[in-house]
Amino acid sequence: MPEKKPKPETPATFARLPKEAPRLGVYICYCGGNISDVVDCERVAKVLGEQPDVIVARTNMSMCSDAGQAMIEEDIREHKLNRVVIGACSPFLHEQTFRGTVSRAGLNPYYYHHVGIREQDSWVTHDDPEGATAKAIRLMNAGLAKARHLEPLEPIRLEAKKHALVIGGGVAGLRAALDIAERGLKVTLIEKTPFLGGHMAQLESVFPTDEEARPALHELIEKVVHHPKVTIYTSTVIVATKGCVGDFQVQLRPVARGVRGVAPGIQAAIEACPVEVPDEFNYGLTRRKAIYFRYPGCHPPTAAIDWEHCTLCGECAKVNPKDIRLEREMTTFQITVGAIVIATGFQPYEPRPGEYGYGEYPEVVTLPQFIRIMAMAEDAGELMWNGHPVRQVAMIHCVGSRQVPGVHEPQPDGKVNDYCSRVCCTATLQATADLRRRFPQIRIFDLYEDIRTYGRGHEEYYRQASLSGVRFLRFHTEQGPVVIADPTGEHPLVVKVNDYLTWGEELEVPADLVVLAVGMMPGPIEDLIDVLKLSPGNDRFLLEVHPKLRPVETAVTGIVLAGTAQSPMNIQESCAAAEAAASKVAGLLSQGLVELEPFVAHVDLGRCTGTGACVDACQYEGAIQLETRVIDGKEVQRAVISPAICVGCGVCVSACPNRAIDVQGWTLAQYEAMVAAIAAEIPALVEVEA
Amino acid sequence: MGSERKPPQTKVLILASLSGGYRGADSVGQLHTDYPSNTYILPVISAAIFPESFYLNSFEQGIDAILVMFSGTDSPFKGSAEKTAEIINHAYALMKERGIDTRRLRLVAICTVCTAAFLREIHRMEALLEEIGPVSAELSASPAPEPEPQPA
Numbered sequence: 001m002p003e004k005k006p007k008p009e010t011p012a013t014f015a016r017l018p019k020e021a022p023r024l025g026v027y028i029c030y031c032g033g034n035i036s037d038v039v040d041c042e043r044v045a046k047v048l049g050e051q052p053d054v055i056v057a058r059t060n061m062s063m064c065s066d067a068g069q070a071m072i073e074e075d076i077r078e079h080k081l082n083r084v085v086i087g088a089c090s091p092f093l094h095e096q097t098f099r100g101t102v103s104r105a106g107l108n109p110y111y112y113h114h115v116g117i118r119e120q121d122s123w124v125t126h127d128d129p130e131g132a133t134a135k136a137i138r139l140m141n142a143g144l145a146k147a148r149h150l151e152p153l154e155p156i157r158l159e160a161k162k163h164a165l166v167i168g169g170g171v172a173g174l175r176a177a178l179d180i181a182e183r184g185l186k187v188t189l190i191e192k193t194p195f196l197g198g199h200m201a202q203l204e205s206v207f208p209t210d211e212e213a214r215p216a217l218h219e220l221i222e223k224v225v226h227h228p229k230v231t232i233y234t235s236t237v238i239v240a241t242k243g244c245v246g247d248f249q250v251q252l253r254p255v256a257r258g259v260r261g262v263a264p265g266i267q268a269a270i271e272a273c274p275v276e277v278p279d280e281f282n283y284g285l286t287r288r289k290a291i292y293f294r295y296p297g298c299h300p301p302t303a304a305i306d307w308e309h310c311t312l313c314g315e316c317a318k319v320n321p322k323d324i325r326l327e328r329e330m331t332t333f334q335i336t337v338g339a340i341v342i343a344t345g346f347q348p349y350e351p352r353p354g355e356y357g358y359g360e361y362p363e364v365v366t367l368p369q370f371i372r373i374m375a376m377a378e379d380a381g382e383l384m385w386n387g388h389p390v391r392q393v394a395m396i397h398c399v400g401s402r403q404v405p406g407v408h409e410p411q412p413d414g415k416v417n418d419y420c421s422r423v424c425c426t427a428t429l430q431a432t433a434d435l436r437r438r439f440p441q442i443r444i445f446d447l448y449e450d451i452r453t454y455g456r457g458h459e460e461y462y463r464q465a466s467l468s469g470v471r472f473l474r475f476h477t478e479q480g481p482v483v484i485a486d487p488t489g490e491h492p493l494v495v496k497v498n499d500y501l502t503w504g505e506e507l508e509v510p511a512d513l514v515v516l517a518v519g520m521m522p523g524p525i526e527d528l529i530d531v532l533k534l535s536p537g538n539d540r541f542l543l544e545v546h547p548k549l550r551p552v553e554t555a556v557t558g559i560v561l562a563g564t565a566q567s568p569m570n571i572q573e574s575c576a577a578a579e580a581a582a583s584k585v586a587g588l589l590s591q592g593l594v595e596l597e598p599f600v601a602h603v604d605l606g607r608c609t610g611t612g613a614c615v616d617a618c619q620y621e622g623a624i625q626l627e628t629r630v631i632d633g634k635e636v637q638r639a640v641i642s643p644a645i646c647v648g649c650g651v652c653v654s655a656c657p658n659r660a661i662d663v664q665g666w667t668l669a670q671y672e673a674m675v676a677a678i679a680a681e682i683p684a685l686v687e688v689e690a
Numbered sequence: 691m692g693s694e695r696k697p698p699q700t701k702v703l704i705l706a707s708l709s710g711g712y713r714g715a716d717s718v719g720q721l722h723t724d725y726p727s728n729t730y731i732l733p734v735i736s737a738a739i740f741p742e743s744f745y746l747n748s749f750e751q752g753i754d755a756i757l758v759m760f761s762g763t764d765s766p767f768k769g770s771a772e773k774t775a776e777i778i779n780h781a782y783a784l785m786k787e788r789g790i791d792t793r794r795l796r797l798v799a800i801c802t803v804c805t806a807a808f809l810r811e812i813h814r815m816e817a818l819l820e821e822i823g824p825v826s827a828e829l830s831a832s833p834a835p836e837p838e839p840q841p842a
């Protein structure tokens with residue numbers, strides 16, 4: 001990095017503006033009886049009204065009503081209040097409402113503090129009104145203590161590029177790209193493989209409508225590919241990012257396709273290739289060449305070279321020297337975008353060798369493999385597998401999902417997949433319906449722990465399966481089914497199971513094919529997590545800030561999630577999440593200006609001695625840096641925050657040995673004051689608590 | 691009657707992360723399930739902001755127990771869970787030095803709907819306080835060390 005010229009320090013930046021004496025207004029809401037039925041609100045107001053700096057202390061039946069808000073506004077103007085504390089319902093419900101109230105009265109909206117005395121007091125202390133009242137007084141008193149330390153804050157405003165990057169060309173990424181483009185923003189979509197479509201391309205008919213997956217997918221791809229606002233790079237990944245919301249500078253590394261355009265005669269070139277590898281499109285059931293199409297009709301309609309397996313023998317190029325170039329490397333390039341959508345999808349759980357006989361017996365396959373087997377099977381006659389006709393099929397649910405520590409073997413990272421993959425129950429039942437329809441003579445056994453067909457229309461598959469003679473057997477986790485070779489030799493396998501629908505009876509199900517309904521796991525995106533500083537959850541899927549109130553947003557402002565990168569989802573849910581991500585991106589970027597909450601770290605330059613402990617502790621690259629400054633003629637190091645990159649997690653606060661950093665709006669001094677207020681003896685409380 | 695004063699109530703401070711414990715506490719409220727009123731919940735963006743001295747000072751002020759209800763490995767902030775756990779470990783060392791029972795400080799992962807876990811932790815801490823009493827007894831039994839010079 002080039003040396004930065006030291007900045008001369010002006011003494012004015014050392015000191016914070018002198019604060020005016022606090023003039024506090026305190027408001028306690030009855031919440032229509034929700035609070036006042038238990039808490040003696042009048043008494044709370046009386047006690048708080050006697051506290052230092054409190055100018056007015058009032059109650060109201062409903063503080064959030066127009067009348068309640070008007071009262072607060074009037075008080076601010078009339079009594080020149082400069083801090084407001086409101087005790088009411090949860091701050092998640094009305095904090096924003098009251099910020100608006102104080103700001104309409106001309107006060108900085110961050111000169112207001114909200115105390116939750118409904119969910120966390122009156123609603124949990126029904127039988128102890130005195131205790132509830134004392135608790136409200138202490139909590140509100142702590143609110144007053146914080147309010148005395150409040151500082152005016154301004155939202156962080158940044159210019160934003162009207163350009164978004166979508167990572168992942170599965171259905172979620174495609175949907176997000178289209179929706180963002182339709183809102184008039186530029187979109188770059190990158191896909192790490194040479195082809196678009198993700199896992200949806202590997203499905204045939206899909207629940208809950210039974211429509212064909214690929215035509216629906218191709219319709220979407222056509223729209224994205226032809227949209228004037230969208231640029232697509234296949235075989236491309238992110239290698240580095242810098243910057244923040246509104247201005248992410250992203251380094252992209254493409255890999256050459258090796259084939260140009262539609263390349264007439266390409267089939268002959270493919271046939272000439274001597275290399276054969278397992279075909280991932282059919283989950284390794286078939287083989288393909290090292291120069292290949294993903295499937296007939298795939299997008300883009302250009303073959304690609306699989307550099308990992310290509311031996312550069314040149315046989316293909318001999319057939320088509322004009323369109324095939326065996327040069328893999330391409331130069332990295334940079335784009336600047338305002339927001340990033342992560343749509344990196346999932347990977348099916350890969351059973352351990354030997355898990356339910358997987359890898360041991362060729363007749364044990366996964367559900368994704370079974371879907372491909374069915375796709376390749378001729379409709380007429382018998383379903384054949386491994387050279388013999390299939391007469392009995394056993395489907396086993398919850399393989400790699402809802403695992404229990406101590407019962408199931410952990411993954412290499414030591415964790416078991418304790419979550420439900422949500423999609424597999426319905427997908428399994430849909431597969432049985434397909435099997436039943438096309439090969440009615442096959443007997444089907446469905447071994448399940450629980451059937452979770454949760455979505456609209458999903459339960460119908462269960463009903464239909466029951467009606468069509470699929471036999472359901474229910475096992476318990478601790479006594480899962482066991483797959484062994486059939487000792488009679490009549491069928492290749494036998495599945496032993498204790499069936500709890502018949503009170504634990506031990507049954508043996510002979511099977512020609514065992515289908516493991518494998519769960520979903522997030523794709524291998526460790527590099528991306530590192531580059532973008534994302535947080536995976538305990539289940540390894542990417543985390544949103546809050547599932548209900550800030551869905552699809554990550555802790556890094558400007559980076560949002562779409563589809564199964566976030567959790568197991570079906571196509572409908574993946575698209576809904578993608579649409580949510582697109583609206584979030586459009587909301588952020590369409591004005592060309594981003595406004596962020598000011599709750600980020602702030603350095604007190606008067607205290608900072610440039611130890612660098614904060615920089616070491618911070619996990620968000622560029623959020624905090626040491627800069628050389630000149631103070632009293634000497635060059636010194638001082639910490640400087642990039643407010644747009646800082647997420648306000650506060651790790652730097654505890655790391656600083658000089659208490660020179662705080663998170664604005666949540667300072668250590670404010671907490672210390674609150675704790676002191678909670679611990680303090682309040683003379684008027686003696687009576688209440690006695 | 692009326693002149694007899696109850697012994698001072700113990701005080702349990704709960705530092706609850708906005709993305710986890712604080713909403714968990716709201717969920718308990720929505721269920722209208724009672725728990726003792728000597729519990730004071732403060733919302734925190736992440737408990738990683740508190741240095742170990744914060745905990746010791748809180749005990750010195752008269753807080754009898756502290757429950758740090760963080761989001762654990764589900765924290766949306768990278769590295770903050772590990773950092774919080776590290777700080778709490780250091781705080782335990784300081785508490786031992788000061789003669790404070792380390793069971794008064796507990797770090798627990800609470801999610802937005804972990805109502806049962808939330809209540810269990812509160813009741814467990816209440817039971818502990820019944821057994822070991824207020825912190826003041828421990829503090830007066832072991833003298834405070836010389837205060838370290840603070841930056842101006």
Ligand SMILES: Cc1cc2nc3c(=O)[nH]c(=O)nc-3n(C[C@H](O)[C@H](O)[C@H](O)COP(=O)(O)OP(=O)(O)OC[C@H]3O[C@@H](n4cnc5c(N)ncnc54)[C@H](O)[C@@H]3O)c2cc1C
Nearest residue numbers: 168170171172192198199206207344345346563564570571
């Ligand atoms: C057996 C099975 C049957 C199913 N049946 C149905 C059904 O009938 N109906 C239904 O609604 N749903 C069904 N689903 C679910 C459906 O497959 C998913 O909801 C959907 O495919 C998810 O799409 P996605 O875009 O989130 O992920 P994916 O399809 O996994 O797409 C992610 C894309 O991102 C790319 N990518 C990954 N990492 C990177 C990176 N670092 N950089 C660039 N690109 C990257 C991948 O190559 C991939 O193309 C089924 C799932 C399974 C496993």
